[in-house]
């Protein structure tokens with residue numbers, strides 16, 4: 063049965079549909095120019111935008127291309143299809159908002175990213191796909207403070223903060239030679255293309271650091287918490303290709319937070335894909351079927367029993383395990399081993415003031431405690447907290463299922479009391495805890511960061527399991543899938 067006839071009393075005419083698209087476009091345009099005066103932002107309210115998207119999608123119908131999933135990869139695919147002139151794209155999303163793993167909640171005037179995420183301006187795909195000016199990206203300090211043996215030691219990028227860089231040469235976070243080596247590798251990572259980098263010979267990051275000549279102290283005290291926080295892997299078993307990719311990206315840009323929270327990234331993409339792409343929220347795809355030998359179009363079956371056909375193809379843009387389920391038999395799942403993904407907990411507190419006004423990342427350079435990294439997002443962008451208040455973001459590696467939320471909070475506060483002073487930390491009150499068991503797929507070697515997106519029978523796949531499990535990899539995989547659809551036409 064057709065979804066359109068199952069949802070609506072009668073099938074909408076093409077004319078009515080075009081009129082609805084035009085109305086939606088006007089409403090999205092109005093929303094995207096609305097200012098949020100409480101923070102001086104120029105972004106549309108996620109709740110309002112969601113309502114507009116839902117309203118516009120009251121009718122489901124056949125489409126040119128169907129995209130399953132409105133995460134970064136699915137929205138990127140839709141954007142590229144739109145840019146290349148495809149006019150009738152349907153994005154079907156099971157959640158109640160766009161963004162997938164990249165969302166921001168608003169709680170008591172605070173912006174809580176669903177897990178601490180950093181936006182790196184040096185991401186090559188992001189530079190092409192996103193409007194950085196509209197995201198209003200606010201940079202972190204280019205470096206970090208590392209907690210070791212009872213005090214913080216500052217590590218600085220000498221190219222951005224030359225004086226701090228020189229001062230940090232003699233701190234106990236690695237030797238002077240380690241710091242010179244970072245500079246040399248940083249330079250080397252800028253050579254060649256990203257594509258070449260992602261197929262270079264690989265080992266684990268831990269092995270590569272040793273081969274490069276880094277001391278154990280540098281690996282344990284700096285790279286373990288820093289890269290461990292990015293890849294949720296303190297053992298540094300992740301592919302060395304990602305070490306090079308991250309160093310290159312950091313060298314060519316800044317690490318930032320968007321003024322509207324990390325969720326502003328998919329919101330921008332969602333606004334940009336319309337009206338050519340319609341986003342249907344709250345619709346779970348149960349199965350996907352490729353085109354038949356007799357040439358019938360591929361189709362998706364929704365959980366409500368309705369089917370929607372796609373004239374040119376279906377792109378599955380879910381996470382790896384769900385893509386494997388939907389495309390069983392035609393797709394290998396993850397970029398590396400078929401292992402479970404990596405996870406994290408993110409605890410948010412409100413505080414009267416930060417320990418320092420600097421937009422700093424704080425790292426755990428020791429082997430004890432559950433906290434890997436911590437920051438005060440409102441020192442990076444004041445929009446993250448109401449005026450006069452401070453947001454604290456605390457991240458772990460792994461979900462620590464052995465601890466209840468109460469225990470998790472107590473452990474984190476005990477550890478951070480040592481870092482910032484018990485008096486200060488006792489004044490923090492918990493806003494929310496996010497436990498995220500699947501933040502990224504496993505990216506240990508052997509990896510393949512350019513997996514096929516074209517599966518035959520007019521079926522395509524994208525997502526962070528096709529390229530690197532980063533915002534950039536998800537964007538790239540979406541573009542590649544869109545290009546595959548277009549080249550098959």
Ligand SMILES: Cc1cc2nc3c(=O)[nH]c(=O)nc-3n(C[C@H](O)[C@H](O)[C@H](O)COP(=O)(O)OP(=O)(O)OC[C@H]3O[C@@H](n4cnc5c(N)ncnc54)[C@H](O)[C@@H]3O)c2cc1C
Pocket residue numbers: 130131132133134135136154155156157160161162163164176177178179180181292345346347348379380381384406498500501502524525526527530531532533534536
């Ligand atoms: C806590 C955390 C921190 C991170 N930190 C960083 C960082 O600092 N920098 C960085 O670059 N990357 C970071 N990442 C990784 C990055 O966010 C992801 O790689 C990227 O967002 C993946 O996007 P995606 O579109 O491939 O998948 P997803 O975001 O998983 O999107 C898939 C979408 O498909 C939908 N869906 C699934 N099944 C169905 C179905 N059957 N029917 C309909 N819809 C369906 C889902 O609801 C979802 O919206 C982080 C991730 C997390 C979780």
